Each structure stands twice: as structure tokens, then as C-alpha cells.
Amino acid sequence: MKPATVIAWRRRKFREYWAKLSGRPGPGRPPVAKEIQDLIRRMSELNVTWGSPRIRSELRMLGIDVAKSTVERYMVKRPKPASPTWRAFLANHVSCLASIDFFTVPTVRNRVLYVFVVLAHLRRRIVCFNVTEHPTAAWTSRQITEAFPCDTAPRYMIRDRDGIYGDVFRGRVKSMGIEEVLIAPRSPWQSPFVERVIGSIRRDCLDHVVVLSERHLRHVLTSYFGYYHGARCHMSLDGDAPEHREPQAATMGKVIEFPEVGGLHHRYERRAA
Numbered sequence: 001m002k003p004a005t006v007i008a009w010r011r012r013k014f015r016e017y018w019a020k021l022s023g024r025p026g027p028g029r030p031p032v033a034k035e036i037q038d039l040i041r042r043m044s045e046l047n048v049t050w051g052s053p054r055i056r057s058e059l060r061m062l063g064i065d066v067a068k069s070t071v072e073r074y075m076v077k078r079p080k081p082a083s084p085t086w087r088a089f090l091a092n093h094v095s096c097l098a099s100i101d102f103f104t105v106p107t108v109r110n111r112v113l114y115v116f117v118v119l120a121h122l123r124r125r126i127v128c129f130n131v132t133e134h135p136t137a138a139w140t141s142r143q144i145t146e147a148f149p150c151d152t153a154p155r156y157m158i159r160d161r162d163g164i165y166g167d168v169f170r171g172r173v174k175s176m177g178i179e180e181v182l183i184a185p186r187s188p189w190q191s192p193f194v195e196r197v198i199g200s201i202r203r204d205c206l207d208h209v210v211v212l213s214e215r216h217l218r219h220v221l222t223s224y225f226g227y228y229h230g231a232r233c234h235m236s237l238d239g240d241a242p243e244h245r246e247p248q249a250a251t252m253g254k255v256i257e258f259p260e261v262g263g264l265h266h267r268y269e270r271r272a273a
Contacts, residue, residue, distance in 0.1 A: 036064055037074045039255060044075035046257075046266050049204050057239030058268055063250035096155035097121040099194035100144075102135065102162065103201075107211045115221070116140060117201075118147040119194045120154065123242045124234055126197065126225055131218050137166035144172060153178050158191050200228075208264055220261075227260040231267040 036059075043055050050058075052071040059066060098120050105113045114135045118128040128147030132139060148154070153176045159165060160183055173180060183190035205224040211217045229242045253272035260267050 032066065032070055032074070036066065039064075040066075040071055040074040041076060042257075043266070043268075048078070053235055053239075054233050057233035057235075060239060061233070061245055061247050062255055062268055062270055063248050063252065094121040097158065097193075098127075098154040098156070099158045099191050101160065101191065101194045101198060102164065103198045105131075105206060105211055105217055107213060107217075113211070113214055113217055115217070116143050117194060117198065118143065119197050121193050124193070124197065124236060125229065125242045129221060129225065131214050131221070133214060135164055137164060137168040140164055141169045141172035144169070144176070144178075148176065148178075155179065156181050158183065158194070160188070160191065161185055204228075204232075205261060205264065224261050227265055227267065231260060232265070 040055060040059070043058065044050060047055075052068050052075060055075060056066065056068050056071045059071070098118060100116070100118050102114050102116055105115060107113060111133065113131055113133055116128075116130050116132070116135065117126060119125070120127050128143055130143050155178070157173065157178050158181045170180070188195050201221070201224065205220065209220055211220070231245070232241055233239050234241065248270040250270075252270040254270065256269055256271045258267045258269065259265075
């Protein structure tokens with residue numbers, strides 16, 4: 001032991017003695033309540049695809065304001081894939097844009113089902129979806145009509161160059177006053193909004209489900225889209241859901257969890273006892 005060590009001990013003891021007498025609080029942030037720590041851990045355990053920004057947004061909806069670093073400290077640690085960050089369009093054009101796309105889903109009997117999605121960029125709403133085993137241009141054009149009744153059609157529609165969008169489809173879209181914007185061949189990043197949504201559908205739902213049939217897939221997607229629109233926090237919407245959620249104050253009651261999509265995700269609300 002060196003003399004400097006003894007001197008350092010004496011100085012630290014002196015500081016601790018006078019800090020205790022003065023009654024000053026210690027440095028740093030105030031401690032996080034045990035109840036909030038447990039809630040963060042439970043959210044991250046039950047919702048395996050959620051990251052710290054989404055958990056923080058969910059807590060804010062419950063009247064609990066904590067930093068992102070606090071959430072990362074108490075959530076369950078697990079490897080997570082990198083997420084895309086590229087954006088293609090300016091925010092002031094988002095209200096007049098929509099995107100469409102197909103994606104495939106295999107069934108337990110090795111059939112391939114095609115899911116057609118119509119996404120309105122404003123509020124990231126999925127205005128229409130349908131499932132079929134044999135898509136055609138006529139079938140696809142009917143989905144557009146159902147997605148945008150009356151005068152609700154967007155000014156521009158972004159799509160890829162798939163051959164399914166034939167003359168029947170293009171004629172129907174033109175008659176509705178919609179201008180098609182075609183992305184470059186093999187360039188899905190030029191339509192990032194709908195590609196992002198399809199990725200979320202896979203990561204949040206379909207990657208955890210064995211699809212039995214067309215009817216089963218339609219049921220699963222209907223359940224997920226109900227959660228997607230009414231409860232899921234979106235980073236692009238500043239932590240809000242497509243259907244606006246009012247933040248709840250901490251005085252409104254106890255935090256209650258409600259299973260969504262068969263328990264794959266959970267919705268959290270405050271309810272009075």
C-alpha cells in the first residue's frame with residue numbers, strides 16, 4: 001500500500017462525511033422506479049420485435065416519460081437485425097402518394113399465396129389488402145377500386161414494373177385520375193414506404209406463423225392490421241399509431257396489457273381500478 005492510497009481514502013471519507021451532513025442529493029439522474037423497470041423488461045420480453053424507441057413511445061402513451069438510454073438499460077438484450085434508413089420522398093408530398101405491391105406467403109402444403117397491399121403514405125394506413133392464389137390484372141384493378149371509393153384516390157401511385165399490372169389495370173387507374181409512377185427495374189428501394197410495411201408485416205407477424213390456408217392467412221392479416229392501425233407505435237409518426245392514440249396520464253390508473261395478434265404483441269392502456 002502506498003501513502004497516496006491512504007491520503008485518497010482520507011479525502012474521500014471527508015467528502016462523504018460533509019455531504020451526509022449537508023443533506024445534498026447525489027449526482028446524476030433520479031432513480032427509475034422498480035415498477036417501471038419491470039414494465040420495460042416485460043414489454044421487451046413479450047414483444048420480441050420491439051426496440052427501445054417503440055417501447056419508449058409505448059411508455060409515453062402511458063404517461064411514463066423516460067429516456068431512450070433508460071429503456072435500453074432495462075430491456076432484455078437480444079441480437080437484432082439492422083433496419084433500413086433510406087427515404088425517397090419529401091414529407092410535404094406524402095399526403096398525395098400511395099404505393100402498391102405484392103408479396104408471397106407459402107402455406108403448410110407448399111402452396112404460394114399472393115398478398116396485395118395498398119398503402120396510403122399519409123399516416124401509413126393500409127387502405128386495402130387481399131389474398132389470392134392466382135392474381136390477374138382484372139383482379140388487381142378491382143382491389144384499387146375498392147381501396148379508393150368515390151373521390152378518395154391519391155394523385156400519384158408508386159409501383160414496380162411487374163407484368164401483373166396489365167392494360168386492364170392501367171386503364172382502371174387512369175380512369176380514376178391517378179398518375180402511375182414506375183420505379184426502375186430491380187430497384188425496390190425506390191418504393192421504400194410499402195417495402196418497409198411489407199417488412200414489418202413479415203417481422204411482426206408472418207415470420208412467427210405457419211399459414212394453413214388462404215382463409216387462415218386472411219384472418220391472421222386482418223388481426224395484425226387491426227393492431228397495426230390502432231395500437232402499434234410508428235417511429236415515422238413520432239411514436240403515434242396510424243389511428244391517433246391519446247397519451248394517458250399516470251394518474252389515470254394501473255397499466256393493463258391486452259394481447260393482440262394471438263398474443264404475439266400486446267397493447268397497453270391505463271385503466272382505473
